[in-house]
Amino acid sequence: MRIVGEQVEIAYEKTKVFYADRAKKYDPEHPYISTMYQDNHPEIAEERNQIEIAKILPLLQLDSHSRVLDIGCGVGRWADAISQEIDAYLGCDFSEELISISKQRNKKSNFTFACVSAPQIEEFYHKNQIPPATHVIISGVMMYLNDRDVKQVFQALDGLTQDHAVVYLREPMGLSDRLTLKEFYSEELQHEYNTIYRTKEEYLAMLTENAPAFTICEHGLMFDNAVLNNRKETAQFYFILRKNLGMK
Numbered sequence: 266m267r268i269v270g271e272q273v274e275i276a277y278e279k280t281k282v283f284y285a286d287r288a289k290k291y292d293p294e295h296p297y298i299s300t301m302y303q304d305n306h307p308e309i310a311e312e313r314n315q316i317e318i319a320k321i322l323p324l325l326q327l328d329s330h331s332r333v334l335d336i337g338c339g340v341g342r343w344a345d346a347i348s349q350e351i352d353a354y355l356g357c358d359f360s361e362e363l364i365s366i367s368k369q370r371n372k373k374s375n376f377t378f379a380c381v382s383a384p385q386i387e388e389f390y391h392k393n394q395i396p397p398a399t400h401v402i403i404s405g406v407m408m409y410l411n412d413r414d415v416k417q418v419f420q421a422l423d424g425l426t427q428d429h430a431v432v433y434l435r436e437p438m439g440l441s442d443r444l445t446l447k448e449f450y451s452e453e454l455q456h457e458y459n460t461i462y463r464t465k466e467e468y469l470a471m472l473t474e475n476a477p478a479f480t481i482c483e484h485g486l487m488f489d490n491a492v493l494n495n496r497k498e499t500a501q502f503y504f505i506l507r508k509n510l511g512m513k
Contacts (some may be wrong), residue, residue, distance in 0.1 A: 266445075266446070266447045266448060267333070267446060267449060268444070268445040268446075269443070269444055269445075270442050270443055270444070271443075271445070271502075272412060273354060273445050273447060274411045274412075275409070275411060275445065275447055275459040275460065275461060276448075276459060277359075277382075279448065279457065279459050280409050280432055280460075281359065281360065283456055283458065283459070284360040284362065284363060285360065285362050286364075286456060287300070287363075287456075288360065288362030288363055288365075288366060289297050289362075290304070291340065291366055293309075295297070295307035295310070295311070296313050296340050296342075296366075296370070297310045297311060297358070298310045299337050299339070299340050299363070299366070300339035300340060300342070300363070300405065301313060301314065301338065301342075301405075302453070302454060303388055303454055304453070304454070305453070308413050309493060312493060313442050313473070313488065313493055313501075314342060314489060315336060315486070316493070317404075317435070317487060318346045319433075320337055321433055321505075322346060322347075323504065324431075324433070324480040324483065324505055325400055325431055325433060327347065327349055327400065328349075328351070328353065328397065329350050329351065330332070330351075330352055330479075331399045331400055332349040332351070332352050332354075332355075332385050332396060332398050332399050332400070333347065333351060333353070333354045333355070333398065333399070333400045333401075333402065334337055334355050334357070334382050334386070334398040334401045334402070334406075334426075335354065335355065335356040335357065335402045335405075335424060336357055336386060336401065336402065336406055336407065336418070337357070337358055337359075337383060337403060337404065337405065337406030337409075338356030338357060338358050338363075338364075338367060338368060338402075339363050339367070339379065339425045339485075340366045340372050341359075341366070341367035341371045341378070341472075342355055342404075343356070343402050343404065343442070344367065344371045344373075344376055344378075345370075345371070346401060346472060347397075351375070352375065353376075353377075354373070354375065354376040354377070354380045355377050355378070355379065355394075355395065355398075356371075356376070356377070356379075356383075357378070357380075357381040357383070357389070358380065358382070358387055359380065359381070359382035360380070361380045361394075362473040364378050364379070364380045368415075373503055383403075383406055383410060383414065383418050384410070384414045384417045384418060384421075386418075386421065386425065387424050387425055389422035390424075390425055391424075397425060397426050397427040397430070397431075398425055398426050398427070398430060399426070399427060399430050399431070399434075400430065400431050400433070401422060401425065401426060401430065401431070401432045401433070402433050403418075403432070403433065403434045403435070403436075404433070404434075404435045405435065405436060405437070406433075406436075407436050407461075407463070407468075408436055408437060408460045408461055408462060409459070409460060409461075410461075411461070412471075412507045415471060416471060416474075417473045418432060419471055419472060419475035419476040420475045420476070422476050422478075422479065422480075422508075423476070423478050423508070426508055427508075428508055428509045429504040429507060429508055429509060429510070430507070431505065431507055431508075432476075432504075432505070432506040432507075432508070433503065433504075433505055433506075433508070434468075434472075434503065434506065435487060435501060435502070435503040435504075436463070436468065436501070436502065437462055437496070437499045437500065437501050437502075438462060438463060438464055438465050438468065438499060438500065438501075438502045439462040439464045439498060439499055440464075440498055440499060440500055440511055441462060441464075441498075442464065443462065443463050443464055444461075444462040444498055444499065445460070445461045445462070446458050446460050446461075446462075447459055448457060454511075462498070462499045465484075465502050468504070469481075470506070472506070476482055476506070478508050478509055479506040479507065479508050480506060480507055480508075481505070481506050482505050482506065482507050482510070483504070484502065484503060484504045484505070485502065485503065485504040486500060486501070486502055487500075487501035487502060488500075488501055
């Protein structure tokens with residue numbers, strides 16, 4: 266079903282099945298299509314990745330003291346991108362299959378991966394006494410969460426991070442209306458698909474209400490190329506946020 270404008274919930278178990286099947290199609294030659302799709306045009310996924318990394322990585326300003334939390338890490342795309350020396354990286358994903366691939370692909374001693382869903386990460390941090398993050402990456406994750414869990418993740422950011430932490434959020438968003446695909450069969454993916462494309466205005470409202478400690482420092486369209494933005498109703502937007510920006 267294609268549901269325009271209404272707030273309806275999607276079933277997480279169906280998304281787990283979807284990603285378990287995506288993991289079976291993992292291709293070492295084109296690793297990122299597992300989570301960026303474009304199965305028939307892997308060059309689009311690879312170019313999107315290159316552009317995103319080139320645009321965002323300098324904005325993160327990582328250094329040897331950085332502790333990175335990657336929420337929804339998939340096969341470790343951002344772990345691949347971080348080549349400079351940092352203190353620690355933790356990639357979390359709710360898919361056991363994708364985490365297994367991440368662990369096989371990334372062997373850096375200070376890079377770890379855990380099978381944890383986004384709403385459970387704050388509890389995971391406290392239980393394992395993990396130091397607060399200096400940087401959080403959330404790339405293409407919220408589209409698979411219902412509103413209550415998106416709000417919970419935004420609320421948890423304060424407890425997960427230290428002062429002046431940087432958060433990078435990138436999601437495909439509805440250009441004019443909220444669009445939900447619920448138990449929708451995708452010919453492109455050859456699979457039933459469940460996702461929520463919220464509008465940019467919805468995300469702005471959710472961030473303002475649920476992450477008040479964070480200031481939006483930059484936001485915009487990720488790709489300005491019609492080939493890379495090859496969807497009629499949605500486009501990839503990003504936000505850069507900083508915590509307690511005015512504090513010394």
